[in-house]
Amino acid sequence: MRRPTALAGTAALAAAVGATARRVSRFRPAGTAVEPADLAGLDADGAAGRLAELIRIPTVSSRGRSEIDQEAFARFRTRLTELYPRTHAALEREQLGDGALLYRWRGRTDEPPLVLMAHYDVVPVEGQDWSRDPFAGLIEDGVVHGRGAIDDKGYLVAILEAVEALVTEGFTPRRDVWLSFGNDEEVTGVGAQLAVAAFTERGIRPWAVLDEGGAVVTGMFPGVPGQVAVVGLAEKGRLDVELVTTDAGGHASSPLPGGAPARLAKAITALDEHPFPARMNDVVLGMVDAAGRHAPGPLRAVFAHADVLGPVLARVLARAGREANALVRTTVAVTRLEGSKATNVLATTAKANLNIRIALGETVASTVERLRQVIGDPTVELRVLAGGADPSPVSRADNEAYATVAAAAKAAYPDAVVAPYLMVQASDSRHFAEICDSVYRFMPFDVTREELAALHAADERISIAALHRGAGFVRHLLRTV
Template identity: 30%
Template structure:
């Protein structure tokens, strides 16, 4: 009930890293846990109430962005004032620098005691998509608590992450937390539209010569009951994002009166073109990305004969892809998707329009490029009366490393398994939507996306209780071990 759900998440990242002492590019230093075990483990009852009320207050500020040109700027300014009010320790600590970027976004630089350690970046955004009045059980900006859940725009995407990051930092500072490793927190104001805030933050860090150990943003969940007859929860860490292209199709013909219509009209020609696009999906791409790795990793969790099929995905590719095509979510994992989103034509019932326009959104598989998808689209339409105009486009993001030496990925994996012991399966995946993290590829090769949130199929259309606070507490404040791959590094210092 809260909002779009395709690629949302930054918290787990935050969890892990936000105060975790992380390594140099060559690995983790065993002495980077001096203060972790001395931070009190529990939040008081008063602190927990304050956390909840702070999130409610954030939800009540309607930080809606419609486009680059149109946003509720009054609310964006109000949100900036709100974080000053709710997190006074963060904003008054001497080793924390706060900057407002691109008028409304926020960058926090938390300076560590050891400048030789490479910093990392935690990201979230506080803008939300518009909320139509109809279709809500409760008002979208009420922050109402009901049956253990808080309702409203931003509860899942992404004010939960914003508030969890700052709340965790606030409470650790109160507990005399002093980081050894520097890190940044970036809070974007327009992720839902253009991402200019994050772009400016990235440019600012680059101008200062910053290189990052890794980045954590929204983009993965703990998936529960998404696979039929498979009851184990699966933690999905996003290691890449699909590309995107918004393509405008346009047909120009002579206008006329409906009493004497021509054989073909702009509407008819364009309708046929978009119908061909809808009826001709982009080709399946099976070998690229993380899918083959994931299938092999999951194989042992299934009984015979499924285990043998998944253990040999290339041999059984036709069978696997035929199954995956049947579900919109799994279908999106094996191809570039085509979504017809806007169709415009006509102004009067008895006037044949001269112009018809349609917008198509493509989410581009990591095995393709924008140019390849554009050429395929033109070949499918195969009508030179249809004009093509690329409105916005970018290629898929590089796949971040997720092997045993990948610091950010391993920290997330170990923390997930420590905090959620029932989750013993962690897999790399591709984010089907897009996040602000795509603007930071010049600063690091390790960009990861995750939120400590249980997602079930029915939750895609409604709000679900959020466990971000517990993840912060367990992952940082208690200094849970991140285990073997991290040289016994513990939690946060």
């Protein structure tokens, strides 16, 4: 799961504004005012209780199949049928592979369908300092605590709360609605790929796809008051590369200069000192333009001319903080180091794992080539590990699908500015880009910086109010598609 980023430091650009520059026009704001979403009939406390129950089922992902508690995953799937009986009576449900769920809610027409996505696997909690049992599903002071509260069981519950309420009132959507719930998103699994394969085999091309991603945040842009709802249009690529150096080894009492660990360290230092270049892209330009319309005075002028000031703005963002930096460049993170197994033995092999997130406009191949150039040492082997992917295509933001999602966000959060967004992480929805040009990534929750920081970390939580409004967003969307 994937957290939106913050922009900061942009005020320094105000003096550089040119009076004749044109505006970014590819991405449009949400449009005219919409009626606020109706939350009547949605049981906030009931939804919180159901989410708490599902948190208590520890559906923890692992890349090692033998380490997965398959009984917990099966129990989760069974409990869904019990918590949402009307949904399961009205919708067709099938299981794909080991546990991905695919539901079909038949609509009144044969128009292309809407796909709503979520995943019910969660990341481990080992090594984290939780203040509460992460799988107790505690509800305290209007907050649901536990692993998966936001990522991503909270979104799954918001979807099912909306569908259950609509089915109960006898509503039938205009177009088919499919629910695609993955069981292995956190380990880059195959559940979503199986769903895409099923759609392809059946000749189904979705009208739009909506998955986790951006959220409703406050303080995202300097000078922009209130909330900003960021809707992801694309996501960066991903790649893991292993750096390997070798040496003859021997006793640690007689080392030689330039051993395997030293050469590995030089390679890592070179990559750290020579990051990938910072460049603006269309999605970030659209985000800056949409949100910047609401900034005061000089800042508004800066944002309005972001296309002309792109190179300068890219450099400012690169220095504005780790998350803003990730918007404008390919990032390289050293996540693992390995050397000798003994304290008094020279390493015959030294290894480092690089976790890389590839910027729009670059590819796996171009990324690997630049790594080689920067390292500049043929004795450092680069092993490209399986599972890499180029950045996703950029989804359309000039069509009815985006306008409908943006309008639903505005209905649920009337005071929010709606803006496009670039996800710096990966999601299951990237697979649907193969069959749909309108894949959006938006988690309809109003979350604080502290709550975002708890994703994949200790003390993950979501307020009952945010969960309630998220269900309102989904229900409003379903009524309007």
